[in-house]
Amino acid sequence: MITGRTALRVGQRLLGLVVVFLGVTFVIYLMVFSLPGDPIRALGGDRPLTETVIANLRAEYHLDEPVGEQYLRFLGGLLHGDLGTSFTGRSVTEQLRERWPVTIVLALTAWVFEIVLGVGLGILAALRRGTVIDKGVLAATIVLSAIPVFVLGSVAQLVFGVRLGWFPVAGSREGWPISFILPGLVIAVFGLASVSRLTRGSMLEGLGADYVRTARSLGVPPRRVVGVHVLRNSLIPTVTYLGTDLGYLLGGTVIVEGIFNLPGVGNLLVTSIRAHEGPTVVGISTALIVIFLLTSLLVDLAHGLLDPRIRRG
Amino acid sequence: MSVHRSRLTRLTRLSALAAAAVLVTAGCAVGTQDPDSSSGGSAAGVGGTLVYATGVPDHLTPGRQTVAFDQVMSLFAPLVEVDSSNNISYLQAKSVTSDDAQHWTITIRQGWTFQNGEPVTAKSYVDAWNATALSTNAFENSGQLAGIQGYTDLNPSKGKPKTTTMSGLKVVDDHTFTVTLSKPDSSFPLQLSQAQTGFYPMPESAYKDLKAYDQHPIGDGPFEMTGDFTPDKEFTVKKWADYKGSNVAKVDAVTFRPYADTNTAYTDVLAGNADIVFLPTGKMTSASKDFGDRLHSFDAPGIDYLGFPLWDKRFSDKRVRQAISMSIDRQAVNKAIYGGLYAPATALTPPTMQGTPTGVCGQYCTFDPAAAKQLLAEAGGWKGGTMKIVYPGGLSLDSLYKAYANQIRQNLGIPNVVATPTTDWSEYWQSLTDSTVAGPHFGHWGALYVSQQNTLRALFTTTGGCTLCTGKYHNDEVDAMLAKADAATSTDQAAQLYADTQKVIIGDFPVVPTFFDKYSYVVSDRVGQLPASAGSPVITGITLTKS
Numbered sequence: 001m002i003t004g005r006t007a008l009r010v011g012q013r014l015l016g017l018v019v020v021f022l023g024v025t026f027v028i029y030l031m032v033f034s035l036p037g038d039p040i041r042a043l044g045g046d047r048p049l050t051e052t053v054i055a056n057l058r059a060e061y062h063l064d065e066p067v068g069e070q071y072l073r074f075l076g077g078l079l080h081g082d083l084g085t086s087f088t089g090r091s092v093t094e095q096l097r098e099r100w101p102v103t104i105v106l107a108l109t110a111w112v113f114e115i116v117l118g119v120g121l122g123i124l125a126a127l128r129r130g131t132v133i134d135k136g137v138l139a140a141t142i143v144l145s146a147i148p149v150f151v152l153g154s155v156a157q158l159v160f161g162v163r164l165g166w167f168p169v170a171g172s173r174e175g176w177p178i179s180f181i182l183p184g185l186v187i188a189v190f191g192l193a194s195v196s197r198l199t200r201g202s203m204l205e206g207l208g209a210d211y212v213r214t215a216r217s218l219g220v221p222p223r224r225v226v227g228v229h230v231l232r233n234s235l236i237p238t239v240t241y242l243g244t245d246l247g248y249l250l251g252g253t254v255i256v257e258g259i260f261n262l263p264g265v266g267n268l269l270v271t272s273i274r275a276h277e278g279p280t281v282v283g284i285s286t287a288l289i290v291i292f293l294l295t296s297l298l299v300d301l302a303h304g305l306l307d308p309r310i311r312r313g
Numbered sequence: 314m315s316v317h318r319s320r321l322t323r324l325t326r327l328s329a330l331a332a333a334a335v336l337v338t339a340g341c342a343v344g345t346q347d348p349d350s351s352s353g354g355s356a357a358g359v360g361g362t363l364v365y366a367t368g369v370p371d372h373l374t375p376g377r378q379t380v381a382f383d384q385v386m387s388l389f390a391p392l393v394e395v396d397s398s399n400n401i402s403y404l405q406a407k408s409v410t411s412d413d414a415q416h417w418t419i420t421i422r423q424g425w426t427f428q429n430g431e432p433v434t435a436k437s438y439v440d441a442w443n444a445t446a447l448s449t450n451a452f453e454n455s456g457q458l459a460g461i462q463g464y465t466d467l468n469p470s471k472g473k474p475k476t477t478t479m480s481g482l483k484v485v486d487d488h489t490f491t492v493t494l495s496k497p498d499s500s501f502p503l504q505l506s507q508a509q510t511g512f513y514p515m516p517e518s519a520y521k522d523l524k525a526y527d528q529h530p531i532g533d534g535p536f537e538m539t540g541d542f543t544p545d546k547e548f549t550v551k552k553w554a555d556y557k558g559s560n561v562a563k564v565d566a567v568t569f570r571p572y573a574d575t576n577t578a579y580t581d582v583l584a585g586n587a588d589i590v591f592l593p594t595g596k597m598t599s600a601s602k603d604f605g606d607r608l609h610s611f612d613a614p615g616i617d618y619l620g621f622p623l624w625d626k627r628f629s630d631k632r633v634r635q636a637i638s639m640s641i642d643r644q645a646v647n648k649a650i651y652g653g654l655y656a657p658a659t660a661l662t663p664p665t666m667q668g669t670p671t672g673v674c675g676q677y678c679t680f681d682p683a684a685a686k687q688l689l690a691e692a693g694g695w696k697g698g699t700m701k702i703v704y705p706g707g708l709s710l711d712s713l714y715k716a717y718a719n720q721i722r723q724n725l726g727i728p729n730v731v732a733t734p735t736t737d738w739s740e741y742w743q744s745l746t747d748s749t750v751a752g753p754h755f756g757h758w759g760a761l762y763v764s765q766q767n768t769l770r771a772l773f774t775t776t777g778g779c780t781l782c783t784g785k786y787h788n789d790e791v792d793a794m795l796a797k798a799d800a801a802t803s804t805d806q807a808a809q810l811y812a813d814t815q816k817v818i819i820g821d822f823p824v825v826p827t828f829f830d831k832y833s834y835v836v837s838d839r840v841g842q843l844p845a846s847a848g849s850p851v852i853t854g855i856t857l858t859k860s
Binding site for chain 2: 038039041057090270
């Protein structure tokens with residue numbers, strides 16, 4: 001299935017990835033560095049640290065060096081898989097290693113919800129076009145995605161965690177799936193409107209296409225018409241969306257992990273930005289960017305699988 | 314962490330009591346408790362594991378922690394303790410005495426060990442204090458030891474220190490050491506109480522690997538670690554069977570569970586998944602509805618105020634600052650923002666500090682819009698354009714500062730008063746450090762020990778450490794008066810001198826005192842007794858009714 005052309009395309013994209021990686025890490029490093037305020041002075045809260053403590057801490061974290069030197073030190077460490085040390089004295093690499101699984105599991109859980117619910121609702125709306133069900137799906141998904149995530153998260157906690165007691169309010173102590181269902185749903189809700197609309201739209205297009213009419217007139221059972229002929233062809237825009245959306249979902253974990261107190265990288269990113277911890281912020285956001293780039297690459301390749309014209313074109 | 318979190322509001326504990334007086338008098342023995350009276354066994358309740366919802370702690374080394382008070386205090390025993398009945402007593406110390414308030418002799422109790430079996434000796438203290446003070450170790454609580462003679466040798470303004478020990482510390486024998494201060498300070502014994510964790514001892518094994526010790530601290534307190542600590546994960550301490558102190562824990566274990574967002578912790582306590590959490594500001598108005606009598610509010614040793622850029626001509630006339638103070642309806646703000654849990658400030662320290670001249674702020678801390686307007690007019694009116702009220706962003710302080718801004722705008726008739734948040738705590742702090750803050754600004758001080766001294770020295774003396782918190786306020790008379798009060802030989806006399814100093818400071822009116830803090834906690838229905846000291850729960854005294 002992999003032709004020379006595809007291989008070339010992948011190679012070009014991977015090369016681009018390296019360039020993007022260097023550019024983005026430097027820009028993020030510079031941004032964190034130029035955040036107003038001194039992270040070391042802020043370590044003592046409203047109780048000022050003595051000047052000698054400040055000077056020694058600054059030296060310990062190399063914050064007394066120019067930003068270019070700090071960035072080179074960061075890159076040098078990166079080659080050895082060392083992302084530096086956080087202000088609490090922990091290795092950033094080690095923290096990321098512990099936290100990525102949580103975030104990835106959360107994002108995938110949300111993704112599955114988005115696919116199952118979004119595509120399902122889209123198909124339902126398309127097959128019941130113009131009915132109350134169609135309009136209801138539209139209204140419900142749009143209203144839900146218009147609610148700010150922290151409101152939705154808190155309400156979900158109060159209703160399903162406190163009142164009904166079906167799910168834990170916060171934390172990952174009870175493991176997958178129980179601890180990840182509520183936060184996963186909260187993240188997924190934002191993609192529901194888009195996914196179901198996309199699916200519905202292209203389903204309708206497919207249902208009205210010549211080849212579908214032909215298939216029907218040849219007596220192909222309706223289930224097979226919808227399942228094989230319509231759905232497969234209609235899924236291309238949805239797959240494109242879902243692919244790039246996995247990147248957004250990872251971003252969405254930043255807020256949701258805070259609300260649900262899940263020990264993932266999103267949570268760490270928020271605390272690191274607050275503490276102005278350059279290496280941690282760069283480490284996490286770089287990884288997010290790489291994942292984003294890789295998923296869009298995979299989406300391109302998946303197009304080929306779904307549509308031979310793209311593959312051979 | 315920043316300072317999200319409880320860092321601001323919780324910074325401290327210790328509230329005050331008259332008993333402080335006794336300690337200071339030279340050679341006097343104080344309300345000591347029999348260390349053997351209650352070792353082992355729960356006095357009440359069912360034992361069980363208490364789940365304590367906290368912010369994300371930073372360090373567990375006593376000389377380093379700045380937000381992990383509860384965790385560190387559960388692992389160590391302080392020399393001097395303020396207990397839940399607000400009595401001051403010796404805990405690990407047998408006595409702390411001096412004839413001149415400058416040369417102190419500390420005798421510790423015999424037979425104590427650390428949780429690894431090492432004996433607790435005078436050397437355990439002297440070594441730990443030297444390590445905490447040594448600049449190259451960069452321990453965050455170093456400043457607590459600044460009064461000891463030789464501290465500056467370990468903290469030279471330039472270059473590396475030439476010595477690693479303070480000349481003011483001498484081991485006399487296994488259980489006695491002497492402390493020489495660079496200046497007389499009658500409050501020294503109070504400085505040894507539990508929240509000043511920079512004065513805790515460390516076992517010799519700690520120095521082999523301070524990083525490892527930070528993850529697995531070994532103390533001499535009521536609880537011991539059950540595993541390694543990492544800042545972002547919950548960890549459990551269990552009751553230590555060989556603890557020699559009198560404050561034996563009533564629960565079997567405590568799990569400290571960090572939350573990135575205290576609002577989540579609040580909801581988790583509501584659902585019964587955690588047992589206790591410090592009440593976040595944003596929940597103060599709804600807490601009594603949600604929790605009823607499971608909301609507990611304690612007098613705290615902290616004060617909220619508005620500081621000023623005193624170098625800014627628009628605020629250099631004290632009548633302007635007084636007018637701003639009189640234009641704020643503290644009762645209304647308290648009700649709207651704090652659910653009525655706070656108390657309007659009438660002095661520079663909360664009344665729980667011994668000798669506080671309550672009401673010293675008088676008419677200037679009383680809401681009176683007409684008088685405020687008149688005072689502003691006498692000062693020439695407001696010609697400064699937009700008045701920015703600056704506060705650190707991201708700490709849920711927005712509605713409070715909007716309320717202040719509204720009150721000042723309406724009651725002083727200044728057209729543009731704007732509550733202006735900084736991006737975060739660092740930026741706010743930097744604007745104070747650099748003297749670039751654009752207007753009246755957020756101020757808070759939580760004292761670490763129960764004396765007016767701590768607040769007054771930090772905020773209003775030239776070398777107190779936090780002059781940047783009060784617009785770099787400076788008054789030679791205040792410096793001299795506080796030095797004199799420090800040198801007093803009785804606490805009654807000292808308290809009186811501190812109170813006199815407050816009058817002089819209020820005369821200058823460098824800050825607008827707004828509220829005396831209350832620290833509030835909400836608990837699950839498993840929690841029975843909840844004794845508190847200085848605004849914070851005494852963990853060893855908490856009982857659970859079901860396990």
